[in-house]
Amino acid sequence: MTSKNIQSTSSLRRLPGALSILVAALALAGCAATGGAVRGTGDLGVVIERATGSVQIVENSTDTSLAQVKGLGDLSHASVVFSRDTRYAYVFGRDGGLSKVDMLTHKLVKRVIQAGNSIGGAVSTDGRILAAQNYEPGGVKLFDADTLELLADIPAVGADGKPSKVVGLADLPGQRFAYSLFEAGEIWMLDASNPRQPKVTKFHNVGKQPYDGLGSSNGRYYIAGLYGEDGLAMLDTWAKDLQVRRILPDYGKGREKQPVYKMPHLRGWAISGDYAFLPAIGHKQVLVADNRSWNQVTAVPVYGQPVFVMAEPSGRKVWVNFAFPHNDTLQVIDVPSMKVVQTLKPGKAILHMEFSPKGDEIWVSSRDENKVVVIDTQSYTTRKVLPAESPSGIFFTWRASRMGM
Structure with missing residues (x-):
């Protein structure tokens, strides 16, 4: 232990005997769990290793991998949200698994199978409630973020009386969530102020087959993409008269039908x-x-069919990755000029990207080369290459303080 640790421990003598023993034990346990030093979690993150059902815990201050946590099931389509204090990562797996991972002790705390097929989740404004969106049997389930106790099960049954897959789940201010029903063509807004008796507001006939959705960073808009027709469906949560309206009516395949190699992710807007x-x-x-x-x-010409389109935290530049056969490439768009200013080829099958909290670097996963590449966003040089087993999603803890994530 350092001298500061010793001084802090000696100050415990002023506490009642039993309490001082308990606090000292917890402090020592914390030091042991983190290799002898107390540390924060603000620069930590998770890399999904889809082939092995594991995650890597990484640090973006020194661009290092700290640990691998195994036993998380099918992560072929996985997403991650974080606890309010950023100590815990909640991993939603394709097999319906919901896993709670301790970022400091590098351990799997708890895992529950909550559905047959799941594609993601969100965390409430106060951090106490987890919401899981499910393909099979459909619907949304609410869980206690501490214990993973099931609080509510909200089936997704459309106005036609048929069950529907849930997609595009996003958190909104005021303990609310918004999501879309794929087959039903509906958007639902769930108020979880009382998580054991949530209230649902339903918007029917929003468009054919909403396939994904996003919440704006200020929590005002929920926007769903439509697979069955052109255009987007938007809910303005600030409006007095809540209703869904159509925007960008030409968004989609348009008149000239083209083969789609991979549907773009709206969450990457x-x-x-x-x-x-x-x-x-x-x-x-x-x-x-x-x-x-x-x-x-306007429209900016790029190298291939874009999948993720992500802005640096400053907003000055936008980074784009692409579907097969151009998924070995990244391009950078300069916002003031609306032009591509850089093209990079960091590896094969560049699936996901994540910026460090203030955008000095971007982490990208190269699934087919089993590596994560860390790139300097100013010089475009590679800072570090980390080995990983078929990496896909990369999620940093700064997400815990953002809405719509």
């Missing part, structure tokens, strides 16, 4: 100033819309 940058479906373009009127203002 980039918001920069007055503009929203979004991946065109089936076309080699990034579309730019005015995020006040939600009208398209």
